[in-house]
Amino acid sequence: MMYFDAVETWSIPKSAFDDSLREMALDGVNGKEGIVLWLGRRNNRQAQVTHLVALRGAEVIKEPALLRIESSLLNDITEHTMRLGVALLGQIHSHGHFHGTNLSTTDRRYGLAVPHYLSIVAPDYAQRPDTKIGECGVFVFEKGTGYIKLSPADVSRRIHIIDAGSLPMIFVGDGL
Secondary structure (H helix, E strand, C coil): CCCCCCCCEEEEEHHHHHHHHHHHHHHHCCCCCCEEEEEEEEECCEEEEEEEEEEECCCEEEECCEEEECHHHHHHHHHHHHHHCCEEEEEEEECCCCCCCCCCHHHHHHCCCCCCCEEEEECHHHCCCCCCHHHCEEEEEECCCEEEECCHHHHHHHEEEECCCCCCEEEEECCC
């Protein structure tokens, strides 16, 4: 077994996608990018999102065209993953109206460089609660290649938005 098991498909509960949009919209209404991290399990080349992580406080910088997570906050997230027996599978973050759904230069340069990490970019600062996965930019980090944008056909084949109950949202950051 490799430390980062290969992932071919991701199962994301619809409630997790919708809750992530709502969380990011809290920042988007102020014209800032938002982010939600997705935790879960990998097994047999499949990843299942089981928990959401919302970031709060001074250790996460949210600006109109910038997100920065301080390493101390990532350490706190790591403690949660270890306690829950899950892994960081990916994240969804929002871009503004004029920034599109591609990864920015900053996203590519400073984003997590972990094999099989899923990175989704929601449009319009997540202000449209009816946004579908096909309207987002969907990227997977591949060792030796970097982030690869999935085609619409690959998104349909590899990203499964499933009906399931709501997932726990973990709040991490200053004073929490």
